[in-house]
Amino acid sequence: MTSPTQILDSHPRTEVRDGMLITWQLPIRMDDGVVLRADLFRPVGAAQVPVIMSYGCYAKGQAFQEAYAPQWNAMLEEFPEIAEGSTNRYQCWELTDPEQWVPHGYAVLRVDSRGAGWSPGVQDLWSAREIQDYCACIEWAGSQDWCNGSVGLLGISYYAANQWLAAAAQPRYLKAIIPWEGASDCYRELYHHGGIRCTFLDSWLPRQEAMQYGQGERSRRHPVTGEPCGGDVTLSEAELAAQRVDKRAEVKAHPLLDDYYRPVITDFDRVEVPLLSSANWGGQGLHLRGNLEGFTRSASAHKYLEVHGLEHWTHFYTRYGMDLQKRFFDCYLKGDPSGWARQPRVQLQVRHVDRFELRAENEWPLARTQWMRWYLDASDTRFAPDQPRGAGALRFSPEGDGLTFVSAPLAQRTEITGPLSARLHISSSTRDADIFVVLTMRDPDGSEVAFRGAMDAYTPLAQGWLRASHRGLDPVLSRPERPVHRHDRVEPLTPGEVVALEIEIWPTSIVVPAGYRLEFQVRGRDYVYSGPVDPQRNARHRYPSKGCGPFRHDDPDDRSHPDFNGVITLHTGGQFDSSVLLPVIPVAMP
Structure with missing residues (x-):
């Protein structure tokens, strides 16, 4: 078994692949000495570019096509456009494709959260420690010589939920967020609907444990590097259990909205960065309420809402979703408002029995209701x-x-x-x-x-x-x-x-x-x-x-x-x- 010390002392590797300058397993040291690992994709020869960042527990090296094959195949069957203009070798579940962004003048930074993928430490999902780490990574990225000082956050679900909390912490290099279908109040929108405990954690947590740091040789392999996605340390089940907080037990021990949940309920008065909040009409249980609350209650002077349908990952990858994301980030990370100047404050895909119809609005709820x-x-x-x-x-x-x-x-x-x-x-x-x-x-x-x-x-x-x-x-x-x-x-x-x-x-x-x-x-x-x-x-x-x-x-x-x-x-x-x-x-x- 490889020791944790050997991993932390290993050096990142930089190479040019598919027209991108890629650094694998880039180390980012936290205040307590834990070193998180990230993959960085950026333009070859570019001086300084804005950064699109994600921080989460799904193991940044897992291929979408392998780990979530039925969802990938069904999505491509309906929207073959998603696979166009990319080798798709860097597709990752609920994250954006670097090959769609790097040629557009962005760097893409994927960080394995503490205790997941290649990042060691005790895994404490949806916690104050994660937000502290997230903000530290934002500050680190914004200060690098390849960054223009602007960091934007992008990702679906888990990668979206923590964006609200990170924005409320107000790291100085954070300039814009796109939380795509993510909760902003973990008690009301995830753990206890109406005070009744939701058992989503019970089915979701085992999947995350399979991507924990220390799964090593038991984990899937990165499709490009061939490395195990769960780090090159292979720990026993007992060792893995000791390196994660039992979130299910903690939630069951706190049936009321007490101080345990305060750190994971967004203080919207402190969310001041420009934001594009994207929700799903069919997201009953997780992927709807938080985005609407985030839009209506955030203090940001530059906030936009978009609501669509279908599965919670689909439109994130379609031309419709990519167009929204690029125009928004071009405006607020690059300072180019030309593609966003006429964007309505609220954009709804109004649902019919057999279709959706796009409609521009000015507010939510609609004033003419x-x-x-x-x-x-x-x-x-x-x-x-x-x-x-x-x-x-x-x-x-x-x-x-x-x-x-x-x-x-x-x-x-x-x-x-x-x-x-x-x-x-x-x-x-x-x-x-x-x-x-x-x-x-x-x-x-x-x-x-x-x-x-x-x-x-x-x-x-x-x-x-x-x-x-x-x-x-x-x-x-x-x-x-x-x-x-x-x-x-x-x-x-x-x-x-x-x-x-x-x-x-x-x-x-x-x-x-x-x-x-x-x-x-x-x-x-x-x-x-x-x-x-x-x-x-x-x-x-x-x-x-x-x-x-x-x-x-x-x-x-x-x-x-x-x-x-x-x-x-x-x-x-x-x-x-x-x-x-x-x-x-x-x-x-x-």
């Missing part, structure tokens, strides 16, 4: 804009499929684009209840219409979650269309007593055709898609496509208590205005 309250009626399970004539109540069990309220066929085409919320009056036979709400749609034949989502082939229109004992609102952040809960205390229910819940539903966009029906589900467990399944469509995703992807809420340690298994009663009509606030966009006049 007509906020319409649609009511639930327990007497006939109707979902409609008029209030029920009388009071009613329906019971459901957390083990079943809950309650479904259905609208009449829509008389005319209706666009729903924006944040939405539910106000539900419930009682429980126990001292708590987990409430899951889902907005869905059915065509005139009665078939459910689901959409290709960020991480599931069959996502509904929108979803929301709330643990009833977490119903306390943050009075500063909450708005009618987007209630925000404190999650800092437990307020048990009194069995049989009715309480009002304001439930945040993550935003959506859909143009509902005339004749289609809207459905609103109130459940005690995760939504499950009920329609026909296309195996080829499922193959695009790494997780089972059942409607929620990996963002499930079925941790028995979190939900097995008898308090979460009581009979829940939904009260409607009369004094109980159980309803949904919908963002209806007026039809544009010809």
Whole structure:
């Protein structure tokens, strides 16, 4: 076994390949002596250029085509343009292709985060230590003689989430960020949806452990250098476990939003750099809310929003996505505004049943929104804009499929684009209840219409979650269309007593055709898609496509208590205005 000392004393190698000057395993020393490793791609013979940087745990040497072959193949089948103009030998999961950027006058710097790939140290994912390291790498890159003093951050998901936190730390060489579908509040958007523990970590963490520093000969090989992607140290399983924080155990030990989470919730008042925030309508569970919050709440005077659909990686690589990224960075890293001067503040791919339509807007939520309250009626399970004539109540069990309220066929085409919320009056036979709400749609034949989502082939229109004992609102952040809960205390229910819940539903966009029906589900467990399944469509995703992807809420340690298994009663009509606030966009006049 090679010792860690031998790795840290090894020298980086520089060579010219495929028209780029490449330095492999470049060392960047942290304040505590740990040396992180990076790969640097830059133009041959260029003096000083801006840097596009990433910092993350996916092992910078793993080939996209090998580690995520089904996703790569499906993406190229639909968008063959992605492979054009590049050898594609440097493609890496959720990172940009250096061959697309270096000829455009940029350096690309990929840093393995502490404890991942070729970077030693204790791995502590989504932590203050990572942000401290990230900022140190930004400062290091910006001060190098091959950099023009401008560093931009780019990457998807994990590589995006930490951008918000790094920007809030305000490193001096950071000049712009493009967080592409990444959370900005790890408690509300990743670990606990509505206070209910999400089990995404349980399926995601093992994949990251396979890319930990010290996997050595057990890891995949770099497609160009032939080196193992997990470093040239091969540690035992016990040694590897000792070099990583058990994030799952830590999260389970902190069910409330306490000081443990403060370092990974973005202080948007300190995010002042220019930003292009890119979200996904189908990113329910991770790839949507954080980008919209980042856009609306950041202090930056130069902030832009883009929202699209399809899988969470696809448009990052298409011509559509690359064009956005290059024009934005040219403006804010190179000082060339010519390609960005006419960019709208908000660019939406508005979702239809069979397509997306690009539309420019000025703000989010849209100023012309007509906020319409649609009511639930327990007497006939109707979902409609008029209030029920009388009071009613329906019971459901957390083990079943809950309650479904259905609208009449829509008389005319209706666009729903924006944040939405539910106000539900419930009682429980126990001292708590987990409430899951889902907005869905059915065509005139009665078939459910689901959409290709960020991480599931069959996502509904929108979803929301709330643990009833977490119903306390943050009075500063909450708005009618987007209630925000404190999650800092437990307020048990009194069995049989009715309480009002304001439930945040993550935003959506859909143009509902005339004749289609809207459905609103109130459940005690995760939504499950009920329609026909296309195996080829499922193959695009790494997780089972059942409607929620990996963002499930079925941790028995979190939900097995008898308090979460009581009979829940939904009260409607009369004094109980159980309803949904919908963002209806007026039809544009010809």
